[in-house]
Amino acid sequence: MSKPMLLEEFTRLPPALTVDCVDGLAGAIDSVAGAAAPSHRFLRYGWFAAALKAYGGAARTLTVAREGEPVAALPIVASGPAWAKLVSVPGCYWPFRSFPVREDAGVEAVEALLPRLAREARALRVGPVYDGDPGLELLKEAARAKGWAVLDRFVADSFLLDITAAQGEGPWPRNSTLKKNRFHEKHLGSHGELDWSFVHGADWTDAAFDALAEIEEKSWIADRTDGSDAKFTARGHGGFWRAAAEDPVIARSMWAALLRIDGTPTAFSFDMNAGTLKYAIANSYDPRVAKHSPGKLLYYRNLVRAIEDGITTVDWGAGDSGYKQVIGAEKGPAIRDWLFVRPGIDALAGKLLRSAWKRTGRAEGESAPAKADRVLDAEQSQGGGKEGEGSDN
Template structure:
């Protein structure tokens, strides 16, 4: 723990090395509603020094924690920039308690302890309609930070409650999928597996890596987008899966032929929402539509698990719309810059400065002092 520990009014602001257990406390009740933002999620596979800005109401009582902003190094060391870590998808974000006010958070971001965030720090991708992000932007601007934003895509979502009511999949689609699975059966014994919780182990991660290595990802790209192919990526997921809560929330739907995994969908439960993180199939069997089979089976599994929404993220809208997905919400990549001069320069390459939803518009600058 750093020496920087400052009380302003009823707040205590502390900079802590690493990702403390207070993060897990906040993951259960935060404005954004993201339960997967846990200490193990932030810490899995990071490079550089992790540290967390903690804001408490009162003393050191863990239950009184109001906000946590975990960060790691970002970009050239000389820039001293930082970012909120985590797998790029699902979303990245700070943790803000539901009873934390804009003014309390602004006090914290105006304290000396907030220097641990660096002169520039990044949060993204983030939902543009996220109430936690809105409070963070308002508070940062009130504390004198400039917030730059650039578009990070539009997410595609499937209403699983509606799909459950209507019947999933539609009869015509179910018929086509059954035909595809019968064709696949000519190659061997077809089976499905659903992995979560204590079902996770190194062998499962190796299976997912083998599918990626035999997929279009390995054949037509540099492999940087693969989630399991490299030992470093698998180590990252092992770190997250060491947390039993995350191990239960992370799940995989695997299609096998004679015991060999040939396609998968890798997803994350977050309350009523299931995020589609990754999925692919071995290229040699592409004509058997095994990617489509795995995608539809993942939705079937999520309906059976009681989820209300499947969030497929941005990009590649073709197959998503075929599955019934519609545009959900816009996302942004945010840069918080302390120097207004630096913000003007960075805005040329990053994006324009944004305002919060209006709370700070009538508050004069300089109101907050540490």
Template sequence: MTHNEQRVGEAAIFDALAKSGPADRAFLRHRWFAVGNPAPATSFVATDDAGAPCAAFALVERRKGPFVLCEVGGCYWPFRGVPVAPRIAASDLSRALARHKNDLGRVWRLGPVETGDASLENLIRASRMAGWQVLSRPLGKVFELDLAALAADDGWPSTKTRRKNRWRKRRLKEDGGPLRTVFFSGADWTADHRDAMARIEAASWLGKLGDGGDTKFRDPAMRRYWEDLCNDRVLAEMLFGSVMWIGDVPAAFTFGIQAGGVRYYIANNYDERFTQFGPGRVLLYEDFARAAAHGTERISWGLGDAGYKSEMGAKAGPDMVDLLFVRGALLAAALRPWWERPV
């Protein structure tokens, strides 16, 4: 088998594991990891005693002086993960991991991750059985909308909110011209859409930060990542976005990835010149309504809440944590005070 054939085979296994696992983690496909920056330094498929694939790892290297730490790659948002075979016993997975202890190293990192995920809990159990201790750094709460429940309630959005949104639209139209919203997936996402999203980021509060902010489309490297994902047809169909135009000006956008019944919002922003009339909220409500009509059950809205998430019906959900897997009790004890401090 040639090196290229081996890579193709490994990619197919990554994709098969992602497809067979929980639907809300189905985006953990090979390309999700392969086009990351930095690119994976090593990747491998851990197999059980019979040779069947049970977990796939793509590891990047982080250097701190003379020290090198391996960590699971892939995009930071909505979380990082390892595609794991469904129903694999922790004991079988632990032996598979032990066979790759040199690939993983004495210390390896996986994060951010959402607590309570069955695949993650199985990986943690197996890792402990294989000799790693697991240190957890708290990052905060993920805010979520139970969209299925809210959509079934005729009182959401409230009459007051609907009236306020109609008022917002009228004022935005008076302020800048006709409103127009386009919705798209990664399959029909155009360079013009991405240019508009970058313009909105530049005109948002992020664009006014000295370091340029954590932008998803104004940052050329991050933009290339999303574009490269679209070369995987399955991932392209999962990506979603929308842009609201006010006259000729792109004013607000949403962007994320849909996996199963969960819609993960990775970014939403708006042009600050329209702040008074809330184009971001108008667009989000439109996006939520569209998602509910297409059967989305839950909105996962990322870490923390500046106030507007809870006002729109979101509630604190699972904890987000950053995990460090450490072999050796003494080393784990030495690292614990540093790693487990709250950020």
């Protein structure tokens, strides 16, 4: 009589993976994004649809399902000349450009996707994106194992404010900082009645976006640049954010602190909240009141509210580190641009071009002078920086 097999003696087969590619954006994107890391759950159908609406392009979506459940979704659009067969992930550069994967997705999911990707394109561009990005790390591991060439170029260092660590050293913001802010706020009030408010969720109306655009049109961005980097104007990226807010889930993560003086929009700070993480995306102000530091006053109010809402970390992104380090931010993960070139002669060519690709970026460790991130530095240079602008932090 045969001896019954013990449970541990059975060989467990790997879960079945299926790969699909559809024209347009796949509905599975939302399913994957909903189970992604909290920091990446904004990478929804509406996010990519907003990019297509604002910047153009015809998307295809590669999806990987594990036993019928989507675990990865890679939207792609053609980039460059048609003969190059280069594709990229659509999206917006704020806070980064990536694709969603479920938190429990393994490298095998992306390995399964690569053969179909190779049929669709010679090379895939992902980024700019942070080191450690979940989708990026799986893609790097899978691509290298399958003979793809993997090229990167450095874009910038990010800066992170660890609020929990700062609070561990005593009350934060410090009382001395709040005292200075009250002093500036008193003098700012000489320009009229101050109204501090917040915008998020269902508050994202056309009027709310118009208020932010009005501030940018009066700011140094419009005065010193061609305005293409503005986040909310018609000639900038206003179309993207208005379209993104049509998704109520994304709209709830979009957050603005707004200052009006005598009813006139005067300064804003725009972020995205993702779980306990806040992505600081844009700040702007009316230069007529720059000497009273409206941007700094507004952002400290925003940080105090963030603490109340359970935010523990602020990701300041790239750009000048001056005001960020004054507030307490420290260097975070590097931001890079990546090319994944399919195996064979294309990968060989890609490897030969590795150095040329790197040279199109910045030297490792060199800070990126992101224009829209220079707002508070510009504010200080116009009269608000003499007393230190909260340098006690």
